[in-house]
Amino acid sequence: MTTRPRIGVVGAGAWGTALATVATQAGNHVVLWTRETDVVAEMATHGTNARYLPGVKLDKNIHPTSDLADLDNVEAILIVTPAQTIRAVVRMLAENLKKSVPLVLCAKGIERESGQFMHEVARGEWPEAPLAVLSGPSFADDVVRGLPTAVTLASEDEALAQKLALQLSSGSFRIYHSEDVRSVEIGGAAKNVFAIACGAVMGRGLGESAKAALMARSFAELMRFASAYGGRPQTLMGLSGFGDMVLTCSTAHSRNFAFGERLGKGASLEEASGGKLTEGVFTASVLVQMAQEKNIDMPIAQTIDAVLQSRLTLDEAVDVLMNRPLKREV
Ligand SMILES: NC(=O)c1ccc[n+]([C@@H]2O[C@H](COP(=O)([O-])OP(=O)(O)OC[C@H]3O[C@@H](n4cnc5c(N)ncnc54)[C@H](O)[C@@H]3O)[C@@H](O)[C@H]2O)c1
Numbered sequence: 298m299t300t301r302p303r304i305g306v307v308g309a310g311a312w313g314t315a316l317a318t319v320a321t322q323a324g325n326h327v328v329l330w331t332r333e334t335d336v337v338a339e340m341a342t343h344g345t346n347a348r349y350l351p352g353v354k355l356d357k358n359i360h361p362t363s364d365l366a367d368l369d370n371v372e373a374i375l376i377v378t379p380a381q382t383i384r385a386v387v388r389m390l391a392e393n394l395k396k397s398v399p400l401v402l403c404a405k406g407i408e409r410e411s412g413q414f415m416h417e418v419a420r421g422e423w424p425e426a427p428l429a430v431l432s433g434p435s436f437a438d439d440v441v442r443g444l445p446t447a448v449t450l451a452s453e454d455e456a457l458a459q460k461l462a463l464q465l466s467s468g469s470f471r472i473y474h475s476e477d478v479r480s481v482e483i484g485g486a487a488k489n490v491f492a493i494a495c496g497a498v499m500g501r502g503l504g505e506s507a508k509a510a511l512m513a514r515s516f517a518e519l520m521r522f523a524s525a526y527g528g529r530p531q532t533l534m535g536l537s538g539f540g541d542m543v544l545t546c547s548t549a550h551s552r553n554f555a556f557g558e559r560l561g562k563g564a565s566l567e568e569a570s571g572g573k574l575t576e577g578v579f580t581a582s583v584l585v586q587m588a589q590e591k592n593i594d595m596p597i598a599q600t601i602d603a604v605l606q607s608r609l610t611l612d613e614a615v616d617v618l619m620n621r622p623l624k625r626e627v
C-alpha cells in the first residue's frame with residue numbers, strides 16, 4: 298500500500314469522480330466509494346466511469362470500492378452525493394465507520410423536509426465529526442481535464458479549512474479557505490434556482506439583456522436572503538456566491554441552466570431534466586418558504602418555484618416579474 302495520505306470520496310458521480318481525480322493530483326491516495334457496484338466494477342476493470350464522466354481515464358491512485366470498511370483510516374471524507382441524500386449518507390457513515398473523521402460536504406442545496414443547510418444536517422447525524430463545505434464555480438468536466446478552477450472550502454474551524462485546502466489543492470485546482478460556512482452554503486444552494494430562471498429566459502428567446510437583468514436581480518435576492526440568514530456580504534461577493542452565479546447562470550453546460558432552457562423551449566417539467574441531477578428543482582420551494590418565514594422579498598425565486606409547481610406558465614411568470622410596481626433599485 299502507498300504512503301500517500303488517504304482521502305475518502307463518497308459518491309462516484311460526475312463531481313465525486315472529478316474531485317477524486319484532483320485529490321490524486323494533489324498527492325493523495327483516494328478511496329472512491331459508491332453504492333453502485335457496476336460503476337465500481339467498471340472503474341476497477343477499465344479505469345473509466347462511463348455513466349457519469351465519460352472519456353476520462355482514472356488515476357491509478359484512485360481505489361474504487363463499495364465496501365464502507367475501506368473508508369476506515371482515511372484522513373477526511375468528501376461527501377459528493379445529491380443534497381437530499383446527505384442525511385442518509387452521513388447516518389450510514391456514522392453507523393459504519395470505526396471513528397469520526399472530518400467530512401467535507403460538497404452538495405449544493407437545502408434539505409427540503411427540514412429547511413436545514415448541509416452542515417446542519419450532517420451535524421445532526423454525526424455530532425462528533427468535524428465539518429467543512431466545498432463550493433464555488435466548478436464544472437466536473439473542466440476540473441477533471443485540469444482546466445484552471447478556484448473554489449472555496451469553509452469550516453467553522455478555520456485551521457481545519459486551511460489544512461484541507463492545502464491537502465486538496467493542485468496546480469489546476471486552487472482552494473481558498475474560509476470560516477463563513479453559512480454564506481458558502483447559501484451561495485451554492487440558491488444559484489441553482491436562479492440558473493433555472495436564466496436558462497428559461499434564454500430558452501424562451503428573451504435575449505441577453507433580459508438574462509443580465511435577471512442575474513443581477515437574482516443576486517440581489519441572494520444577498521437579501523443571506524443577510525437574513527447570517528451570511529456575510531464579503532463572502533457572497535466571492536467564488537461561492539457571485540462566482541458560482543456567473544458560471545451557472547451563463548451556460549447550458551450547467552444542468553440547472555439547461556433544465557430551464559429546455560423549459561423555455563417548451564419541454565415539460567418531466568422532459569426538462571434530461572435524466573440529469575437538477576438540484577435547483579429540489580431547493581426552489583424550501584428556499585422560498587425560508588424567505589417567507591423571514592419576510593424576505595424574493596420575487597424571482599417565488600416565480601420560478603411557481604413555474605416548477607405548475608402554478609404559472611413561463612409567459613405568465615415573465616408578466617408577473619415585469620409588471621411589479623416600480624421601485625428604488627437598492
Ligand atoms: N457535477 C458538477 O460539475 C458539480 C460541481 C460542483 C458541485 N456539484 C454538486 O455535487 C453534488 C453531486 O453532483 P454530481 O454531479 O456528482 O451528481 P451525479 O448525479 O453525477 O452523481 C450522484 C452520485 O450520488 C450517488 N447517490 C445518489 N443517491 C445516493 C444515495 N441515496 N446514497 C448514496 N449515494 C447516492 C450516485 O450513485 C452518484 O454516485 C450535487 O449537489 C451538485 O450540485 C456538482
Ligand SMILES: O=P(O)(O)OC[C@H](O)CO
Pocket residue numbers: 405433434435436489492541544545550551552553554574576
Ligand atoms: O451543472 P450544475 O447546474 O449542477 O452546476 C454545477 C456546479 O455547481 C457549477 O459550479
